[in-house]
Amino acid sequence: MINNTINKPKYHKGGMIALKYGVLCFVVFMAILPLLKSESLIYLFFMIFLFFATFPINAILMTLAFIGGLYYFGTIAEKDLRKKANLLNASSSFSFSVDILIWFVAYLSFLLFGHPDFSADQLEINYVREHYFIALIVTLLSILVTGVLTTFTFGLLIVYRIKANLKE
Numbered sequence: 001m002i003n004n005t006i007n008k009p010k011y012h013k014g015g016m017i018a019l020k021y022g023v024l025c026f027v028v029f030m031a032i033l034p035l036l037k038s039e040s041l042i043y044l045f046f047m048i049f050l051f052f053a054t055f056p057i058n059a060i061l062m063t064l065a066f067i068g069g070l071y072y073f074g075t076i077a078e079k080d081l082r083k084k085a086n087l088l089n090a091s092s093s094f095s096f097s098v099d100i101l102i103w104f105v106a107y108l109s110f111l112l113f114g115h116p117d118f119s120a121d122q123l124e125i126n127y128v129r130e131h132y133f134i135a136l137i138v139t140l141l142s143i144l145v146t147g148v149l150t151t152f153t154f155g156l157l158i159v160y161r162i163k164a165n166l167k168e
Contacts, residue, residue, distance in 0.1 A: 014081075014162045018074025018094070019067065021161055025154040026066075058109040065105035069098040074162065081163050087156070090163075095155030096147040103146070107139040 034044045052059045077094040081087075111132055 012075060013165055014076075014078025015071035015074040017162050017165055018070045018077065018158050021158045022070040022074075022098075022154070023067075025157065029154075055110075055113075057113045058106070061109045062102060062106050065102050066098075069101040073097040073101075074158070077159050078162050078166070081159070081166055087159060087163060088151075091155040091159040092147070092151040094159055095150040096143070098155075099143050099147045099150060103139050103143045107135060111135070 030044060030048075073094050076097070077090050080090045080093065085093075
């Protein structure tokens with residue numbers, strides 16, 4: 001019997017590497033952040049718990065976007081590296097793609113779901129819904145800043161690890 005299947009390269013390794021190193025970089029960054037502010041890790045865990053308790057839908061959507069974005073754009077970075085793309089170009093493409101996904105999921109989730117405790121008679125009406133254009137500008141600036149920073153730090157590390165895995 002003749003096997004008519006075409007052997008296409010599987011790109012899931014790049015996604016798994018990006019997921020592993022992306023989550024690791026996030027955990028390390030979040031662990032170092034309170035130390036820079038002279039605060040304890042307990043404060044960090046409390047703030048994460050408070051975010052999930054206050055904005056449960058938003059937090060779940062952002063977490064899923066982060067995990068899915070790392071995996072999906074890691075596979076795309078692997079495809080680019082197999083086509084002999086420059087390491088810095090692959091890093092910037094990977095970093096900006098993940099950041100765009102995460103920030104727009106954050107923007108849209110806060111726009112749609114907002115804060116569950118705000119009411120119309122309070123002085124602190126849901127800021128994102130009332131000032132969606134300003135929130136969009138802040139989102140775009142956040143994409144720019146985090147995209148540039150992660151291109152030369154975490155994104156470069158992740159893409160480098162994907163490229164190193166291609167040589168094996």
